[in-house]
Amino acid sequence: MIDTLIERSHRLGLFTGNVLVIDHGKELYRKAIGAADASGKSYLTDQYRFHIGSIAKEFNAVSIMMLQEQGKLSIDDPITKYLDGLPGWADKISIRNLLQYSSGLPDLQWKTITSDALAMDAIKQAVKPDFAPGTQYAYNNSNTLLQRQIVARVSGRSFASFVTQNILRPLKMSASLVDPDDAAPLMAKSYTNALVQAPLVSAISGWTAVTMDDFYKWEQSLEQFKLISPASTKILLTPFASGKQCGLGGGEMAGDQLGKHTHDGTAMQYQALLTADVKQGRTVILLTNNRQNSLYDINAAIQNILGGQTYVQPKKQLITAWQDKLDTASVAGLIKAYQELKAKYPNDYNFNEPALNVVGYTLLGKKRYDSAIAVFEYNTILFPHSGNAFDSLAEAYFNQGDKAKSLLNYERALELDPSNAGAKEKINSLRQQK
Numbered sequence: 001m002i003d004t005l006i007e008r009s010h011r012l013g014l015f016t017g018n019v020l021v022i023d024h025g026k027e028l029y030r031k032a033i034g035a036a037d038a039s040g041k042s043y044l045t046d047q048y049r050f051h052i053g054s055i056a057k058e059f060n061a062v063s064i065m066m067l068q069e070q071g072k073l074s075i076d077d078p079i080t081k082y083l084d085g086l087p088g089w090a091d092k093i094s095i096r097n098l099l100q101y102s103s104g105l106p107d108l109q110w111k112t113i114t115s116d117a118l119a120m121d122a123i124k125q126a127v128k129p130d131f132a133p134g135t136q137y138a139y140n141n142s143n144t145l146l147q148r149q150i151v152a153r154v155s156g157r158s159f160a161s162f163v164t165q166n167i168l169r170p171l172k173m174s175a176s177l178v179d180p181d182d183a184a185p186l187m188a189k190s191y192t193n194a195l196v197q198a199p200l201v202s203a204i205s206g207w208t209a210v211t212m213d214d215f216y217k218w219e220q221s222l223e224q225f226k227l228i229s230p231a232s233t234k235i236l237l238t239p240f241a242s243g244k245q246c247g248l249g250g251g252e253m254a255g256d257q258l259g260k261h262t263h264d265g266t267a268m269q270y271q272a273l274l275t276a277d278v279k280q281g282r283t284v285i286l287l288t289n290n291r292q293n294s295l296y297d298i299n300a301a302i303q304n305i306l307g308g309q310t311y312v313q314p315k316k317q318l319i320t321a322w323q324d325k326l327d328t329a330s331v332a333g334l335i336k337a338y339q340e341l342k343a344k345y346p347n348d349y350n351f352n353e354p355a356l357n358v359v360g361y362t363l364l365g366k367k368r369y370d371s372a373i374a375v376f377e378y379n380t381i382l383f384p385h386s387g388n389a390f391d392s393l394a395e396a397y398f399n400q401g402d403k404a405k406s407l408l409n410y411e412r413a414l415e416l417d418p419s420n421a422g423a424k425e426k427i428n429s430l431r432q433q434k
Contacts, residue, residue, distance in 0.1 A: 001305045002029045005313070009298060010034060013193070014314055017288030018046060020212040023306055025281035030212070034290065038191035048188045049177060049209040050287040051200075052272035053265025054249075056208045058218075058236075059163050060147040061099055061247030063155075065232035066166065072154050075099065075235070079146055082153045085124050093133045095150060098143045099247045100240040104129030105142035113203040119145050137240045141204060148206040159206045171221050173214040180209050188289040190269030193320070198268035207267070212285050215274065219285075222248070223258045223278050230256040237261075242421040254279070264295065271295055275303075282306065293317040293358060297350070316349045319358050326362055331374040334359075338378070353383040357392050369400040387417030394426065403430055 002021060009015040016034030020027070032044040067073050073082065075095040080086050097103040106129065108122045123142060130138060148159040155162045160178040168176050180187050182200050187209065191197045210218065221227055228236075236247035237258075249263025261276040273295040276283040284302050286295045297314035304311035321341055325334065342351050349355070356379045363372035376393035383389050394409035407430040414423040 001311075002302055003031065005298070005301050005305065005311065006031050006033060009294065009314055012314075012316070014292050014294040014316060015286075015288060015298060016044070016290040017188075017286065018044060018048065018050070018212045019287075020046075020216060020283075020285040021302060021306075022216065022283040023281065028306075035191075036289070037189035038195045038197035040195070044188060044289075045186075046213065047175070047211060048186050049175060049180065049184070049211055050188050050272060050289060051190070051207060051209050051265075051267045051270040052215070052287070053267035053270060054245075055263045055265035055272055055274065056206070057144050057147075058222075058248050058263065059167060059208050060144060060151065060159075060206070061236045062167065062222075062227055063151045063159075063162055064095060064099065064147060064247075065228045065236060067151065067154050069228060069232060073150070079103075079150065082150045083146065085120075087124065087126060087128075089129050093129075095147075096235075097133045098147050098150075099236065100137070100238070101139045101143050101245060102134050102137050102240040103143055103146075104131040104133045104136070104138070105140065105146070106130050107138065107140040108142055110141065110203045114201075116145065116149070116204050119204050120149070137244045139245050144206075145204050148204070163206075163208060167227065168208075171217050171226065173210065173217050175211040176208055176214045178208050179205050184209075188270075188287075190267075190289040190291070192269055192323075193290070200268075202267070212287055215272075215285050215287070216283060219261065219274060219276055219283055222261065223276070225258075230258075233258060241425055244422075251276075266291065273299055275299055291320075293319050315347075316345075317358065318349060318351070318355045319362060321349065322359060326359075326366065326368075329371070331371050334371060334375060335378055353379055353386050353389055356382070357389065360392055360396065364396055364399060369396065372396045373400065385416060387413045387415075387420055387423075390416060391420060391423055394423070398426070398430075403433065406430060 006019055010033050019031045021029040030046055032046045034044055036042040036044045036048060068075055077095055078091050079093050079095060080091050093103045106126045108119060113119045151162055152159045163178050177184060189197050234253045237251045237253060239246040251261035252259045258278050264273045269291045271288050271291045273286045284299050286298060294314050294317060301311035301314060325337060341349060360372050360375040373396045376396050379389045380393055390409045390413035394406045394413060397406040410423045410426045414420050
């Protein structure tokens, strides 16, 4: 049934890439399907490497904990103990803040940055942080950059060299590469639906590309504590606030064992998703070089199949239909595009609350606050009983700086979902600021 799901998803244009499914500790399914690049002349095999986007940040986090266990640093040290030339306000940022994305480091103009040196210069020139360290959460690559810079400074070698020598080789992840370029062999090239290939370039260095077999070795190393202890692993699974990203993405410990682990990543036109349930011996790995934002739906279908339940065939995502509109479309234009798409293709796309939420968060990431708020507000109209929809709207208002409307919507979110611990924390914080 999994093969039927993957084949059908590929025919519908929802998935090109590699799949690995482990259940009860045994390989149940593997598949490589679709083109390896925009030319369509070569096809993927299970030997191809993929960028895994933000999941590669796990290598930073584990590297830092390895160095702490060796007594070479403490995550409660200020980052200025290891990095020179930072502004005075950086004295209050700890390495733990970097791992939890609560540092207050400003998000940089990444489209204009082409090297680590330029990114470091931009941070050094920043007049003030976005917020006091340890008071808020903001997921951005300024934290990633400094984590990697600290690993390099403390270890006395480049971050890429540290990862290669201390992680990839000991784990026998022999097919993996740090910062591969376009000439790297067996590197899947990412491309759009218009068959435009994205170059293998990044604003900062330190991104590890993996095959699905190496990716599974990495997950096994976390579950078996081959590199860091259960105590260190727990730290990397402790977020700043409920529902937020941390060093290992998301997951939970079950005593001294890793219970569950989930992490997704996006870079260029790549996307990756890993989900692991250690008790069931189940790991699902999905890697794609043609981003369709469908990996969570495909994973959900696979999980249902493994559980002996019926599954829903994934549909196309709104975000894929709107890629060319997100930078320029007006608020009215976005809502009109949604209505027209739903009228024309009612059965082909997901028109549920999470699908529209993804659009809102994409706009929020682009700092198009008015457009993001409009999309989130429309979502609350379409799904008035969704606490998550109001929570997202509250977050957008907070990012825009409208604390009164943020508080109002967090209160509504909590009313609809009393288990929302994050909303409770935000409400208490906002009320104290009145």
